[in-house]
Amino acid sequence: MDLFSAASEESREKSAPLSYRMRPRSLDEFVGQRHAVGPGSLLRRFLESGTAGSMILYGPPGCGKTTLARLFARSSDAHFEVLNAVTSGVADIRRTIQEAGERLGLYGKRTIVFIDEIHRFNRSQQDALLPAVEDGTIVLIGATTENPFFAVTAPLLSRARVIRLEPLQPADIEELVDRALADPERGLGRLGLQLAPEAREHLVRVARGDARVALNTLE
Secondary structure, three states, rough: OOHHHHHHHHHHHHHHHHHHOOOOOHHHHHHOOOOHHHHOOOHHHHHHOOOOOOOOEEEOOOOHHHHHHHHHHHHHHHHEEEOOOOOOOOHHHHHHHHHHHHHHHHHHHOEEEEEEEEEHHHHHHHHHHHHHHHHHOOEEEEOOOOOHHHOOOHHHHOOOOOEEEOOHHHHHHHHHHHHHHHHHOOOOOOHOOOOOOHHHHHHHHHOOOOOOHHHHHHH
């Protein structure tokens, strides 16, 4: 990355929505989902060891699916590739797999392919992923708000673990809001804002367990 690219990236970070800026940079900053990432859990072991197998993260919006995928990429020093389930076709999938194979062969660097709303992929798109998931060319992390046992093909499910995530609890939302209000670097800490108790109550109620809604509303 050259100086211009670095400056451009920093500018984008500053102008990004609060929910993007406040994304956890480590598992220690991750809030909620103790059943999935708590001490001794499979996901925590994956993250702490820097290894990850293919998985489908199933849960409501704003519960941390994308954040977890990015944390996996960071902990394993893997290349992080995002495919859009609405706009990506089979040709895009094959190109991504080819590049992942070259990256692995030339540099020994793994590729995590994150597909949000993977339930929107049709069968041929899902089938195109199978060989690369099978032989380890890519680590697939799919995210879905739909039950994957109905929305994802059986062959792909058999090659990935399904992890169920829950809506964030009110205490989780409050913690995220407080953190955003206090953080002077990525959040709103420089403004010295105070949140009245009734406003906090309203914010938690409106969010309904969705961290993204809570932080964009605050903002």
